[in-house]
Amino acid sequence: MTTRRRTRLALAAAALLLAASEAGAQVTELRVVRVREEGPFRDPAAAFWKEAPTTAVTLLPQAMTLPNNLKPAVQSLQVRGVHDGEWIAFLLEWPDTTKSDRIVVDQFGDKVAIEFPAEFKKDALPSPMMGNPGGRVEIWQWRAPFQQDLERGRPQVASDLYPNAHVDVYPDELLRAIDARPYMGAVGVDNLITRADKSPVLEQIAEGWGSLTIQPDDQQADGKGEWADGGWRVVMTHPLVGGETDVRFAPGGETAVAFAVWDGGSREAGPRKSWSTWAAVKLAE
Amino acid sequence: MPKVYNWQIGREMDYPYEGARPTKQFAMLFDTNKCIACQTCTVACKTTWTPGRGQEYMFWNNVETKPYGYYPLGWDVKILEQHGVQDVSGPVYKGKTLFESAPSGERILGYLPEDLDYAHPNVGEDDSLGDMQQGELLQIPHMQWMYYLPRICNHCTYPACLASCPRMSIYKREEDGIVLLDQTRCRGYRECVKGCPYKKTFFNPITRVSEKCIGCYPAVEGGRQTQCTITCIGKIRLQGFLGKPDAIREDNPIDYIVHVAKIACPLYPQFGLEPNTYYIPPVHVPPRYLVQMFGVGVERAVAGYRKVADDEKLLGALLLFGATPMIIHHYKVEAGVSIGYDEQGAELVRVPLSEAIHVRPAFDEKHQAYRTNIT
Numbered sequence: 001m002t003t004r005r006r007t008r009l010a011l012a013a014a015a016l017l018l019a020a021s022e023a024g025a026q027v028t029e030l031r032v033v034r035v036r037e038e039g040p041f042r043d044p045a046a047a048f049w050k051e052a053p054t055t056a057v058t059l060l061p062q063a064m065t066l067p068n069n070l071k072p073a074v075q076s077l078q079v080r081g082v083h084d085g086e087w088i089a090f091l092l093e094w095p096d097t098t099k100s101d102r103i104v105v106d107q108f109g110d111k112v113a114i115e116f117p118a119e120f121k122k123d124a125l126p127s128p129m130m131g132n133p134g135g136r137v138e139i140w141q142w143r144a145p146f147q148q149d150l151e152r153g154r155p156q157v158a159s160d161l162y163p164n165a166h167v168d169v170y171p172d173e174l175l176r177a178i179d180a181r182p183y184m185g186a187v188g189v190d191n192l193i194t195r196a197d198k199s200p201v202l203e204q205i206a207e208g209w210g211s212l213t214i215q216p217d218d219q220q221a222d223g224k225g226e227w228a229d230g231g232w233r234v235v236m237t238h239p240l241v242g243g244e245t246d247v248r249f250a251p252g253g254e255t256a257v258a259f260a261v262w263d264g265g266s267r268e269a270g271p272r273k274s275w276s277t278w279a280a281v282k283l284a285e
Numbered sequence: 286m287p288k289v290y291n292w293q294i295g296r297e298m299d300y301p302y303e304g305a306r307p308t309k310q311f312a313m314l315f316d317t318n319k320c321i322a323c324q325t326c327t328v329a330c331k332t333t334w335t336p337g338r339g340q341e342y343m344f345w346n347n348v349e350t351k352p353y354g355y356y357p358l359g360w361d362v363k364i365l366e367q368h369g370v371q372d373v374s375g376p377v378y379k380g381k382t383l384f385e386s387a388p389s390g391e392r393i394l395g396y397l398p399e400d401l402d403y404a405h406p407n408v409g410e411d412d413s414l415g416d417m418q419q420g421e422l423l424q425i426p427h428m429q430w431m432y433y434l435p436r437i438c439n440h441c442t443y444p445a446c447l448a449s450c451p452r453m454s455i456y457k458r459e460e461d462g463i464v465l466l467d468q469t470r471c472r473g474y475r476e477c478v479k480g481c482p483y484k485k486t487f488f489n490p491i492t493r494v495s496e497k498c499i500g501c502y503p504a505v506e507g508g509r510q511t512q513c514t515i516t517c518i519g520k521i522r523l524q525g526f527l528g529k530p531d532a533i534r535e536d537n538p539i540d541y542i543v544h545v546a547k548i549a550c551p552l553y554p555q556f557g558l559e560p561n562t563y564y565i566p567p568v569h570v571p572p573r574y575l576v577q578m579f580g581v582g583v584e585r586a587v588a589g590y591r592k593v594a595d596d597e598k599l600l601g602a603l604l605l606f607g608a609t610p611m612i613i614h615h616y617k618v619e620a621g622v623s624i625g626y627d628e629q630g631a632e633l634v635r636v637p638l639s640e641a642i643h644v645r646p647a648f649d650e651k652h653q654a655y656r657t658n659i660t
Contacts (some may be wrong), residue, residue, distance in 0.1 A: 004501050063390075066390065066391065066392045066451070066453070067390055067392055067449075067451065067476060068390045069390065070390060090525055103473070103490055103493055104400045104402050104488070104490045105397070105398065105399075105400050105403070105475065105478060105487075105488040105490065106397060106398070106399045107400070108475075145493070155490075155491075156338075156491075157338060157339065157341060157490075157491060161490055161491075167341060170336065170337060170338055171336055171337055172337075172338070183336060183337035184337055184338070184492070185339070185340075185467070185468055185489055185494065185496055186339060186468040186471065186489075186492040186493070186494040187338075187491070187492050188468075189468050189469050190469075190479040191468060191469050191470075191471070191492070191494060193473060193493060193494060194474045194491075194492045194493050194494065195493075206617070208626075209451065210452045210453055212452070213470075219314065267397070269473070269474040269475065270451050270452070270472065270474035270476065271451050271474075
């Protein structure tokens with residue numbers, strides 16, 4: 001599909017959504033309550049989450065671009081939001097019978113993402129499907145394998161991924177670090193997708209399909225995911241006012257939010273996902 | 286979907302992007318009749334490019350035994366089975382390409398190999414098709430046969446990996462047609478691993494992104510042939526550039542062998558990727574198998590190869606295999622010598638078409654001694 005055609009489709013979809021909201025269709029509204037505890041909020045099991053109302057967000061299969069999976073595993077998310085005047089956080093819950101955090105060629109990781117318009121204009125929202133040229137969105141994405149990296153260390157071939165493997169020697173055991181970099185592929189060129197640095201959440205921007213970009217200098221989003229009782233509970237948190245180009249939140253203010261989930265056990269990655277349209281977010285004073 | 290022209294199947298076909306042939310197209314020739322599967326190419330590639338973490342079972346270059354060898358396991362029979370029986374009988378392909386066979390929701394017909402499929406790179410090694418019965422004599426083509434198939438990335442004119450990537454992390458270089466996977470851009474979706482029918486893009490579980498053969502581009506940029514080519518002890522390979530189908534040059538040894546003499550054929554042309562590695566087919570293998578693997582031109586290729594002694598120009602081109610580490614852009618045959626030149630026209634190598642014969646008499650007059658043949 002050409003870029004132009006994609007853009008057209010994305011704009012058409014955005015127009016449809018706007019038309020639907022103008023016609024008075026039910027638009028999900030997410031209320032973010034103020035809590036006394038101080039952020040950053042990283043505990044999915046914290047007691048204060050009970051103070052926030054739960055909003056059920058319907059997820060649809062990504063069906064606008066290729067490739068896709070019209071029967072994604074996750075069809076709905078339970079979402080709660082809190083803030084303390086400095087930090088905002090969302091708790092996302094969904095059922096998942098398989099915890100997927102080991103990555104080899106035929107195994108994929110569980111992931112969940114929250115998306116905001118980079119600049120909130122109520123009557124000119126970007127496409128909820130990763131934005132559109134000129135309509136920038138910010139996307140925070142929590143990754144189960146990143147959570148695993150932080151909790152147990154980055155997996156190694158012989159000790160973690162393939163316990164019976166034996167390897168004689170690697171270039172980085174013989175060469176100076178700088179000389180070993182060419183033998184390290186994406187790690188050697190500092191591709192941030194390769195591993196969790198300090199946080200299991202990646203902060204990213206996009207202006208349409210295929211344009212998702214990690215900003216190495218703007219990684220303030222943090223969070224944590226816990227898998228228990230056949231489901232994920234994931235928190236993502238961010239300062240209300242972050243970097244200059246960041247999405248900005250204000251007590252009493254509003255913006256829009258959309259979600260996407262990838263079920264690793266169903267080999268969902270990239271465009272093979274379930275996603276939601278924009279929901280309204282209102283922050284308590 | 287745009288239409289592009291694929292000369293290997295003799296017709297236009299669907300491809301997700303507009304067709305744009307590079308200025309020069311990286312190409313490699315393999316003489317399968319000379320390959321002994323010593324794996325020197327595999328080791329040369331491995332030590333040069335893939336000795337790192339997560340690359341333990343990754344072979345950008347591999348040599349497998351056909352019909353029972355595969356890396357990864359069953360790569361070609363699996364996609365052939367999904368593709369179904371296709372009509373490969375005519376010069377204009379009447380079947381569907383993998384792009385034209387894309388299921389709903391996909392850009393191409395493909396499959397994602399299992400992790401363990403990569404764990405047996407030598408599976409089927411030296412296994413032949415059937416046993417020789419008591420008293421049987423091999424005829425040509427052999428009734429029981431096997432041969433070695435060396436493989437690298439085909440640096441296809443219409444790459445399926447590139448077409449499959451939703452992030453456009455894979456690109457084909459305008460200057461030499463080499464297909465590269467951007468290590469800073471890839472996010473490890475594995476669509477390319479699924480889409481490439483030759484399974485020559487690989488997933489690295491340590492870097493969590495995909496990697497592939499880079500056509501030794503740092504060498505190629507310096508006018509040097511790839512590591513797998515220059516280390517080949519059997520001199521079965523020649524790496525250089527293939528001309529555009531409407532601009533072939535008879536003084537380019539690769540063009541001469543592929544387009545003029547037509548003795549080298551692409552691998553599974555019916556997939557529709559216009560792969561740019563070309564195989565001189567094994568002369569002892571039944572044509573029915575070869576046609577499926579190398580296309581309709583294969584019988585003509587075998588016949589042409591058998592008559593190489595009658596075509597001095599073809600013999601001269603074949604003798605340039607393994608003759609120099611540098612890329613030969615032009616060649617000529619003159620006074621019984623094949624001469625290879627670089628892009629600027631400087632002479633690289635001279636190879637005599639027939640070697641001088643030295644007769645060593647059984648009795649050495651100088652030393653007044655009989656020579657003994659100790660072999």
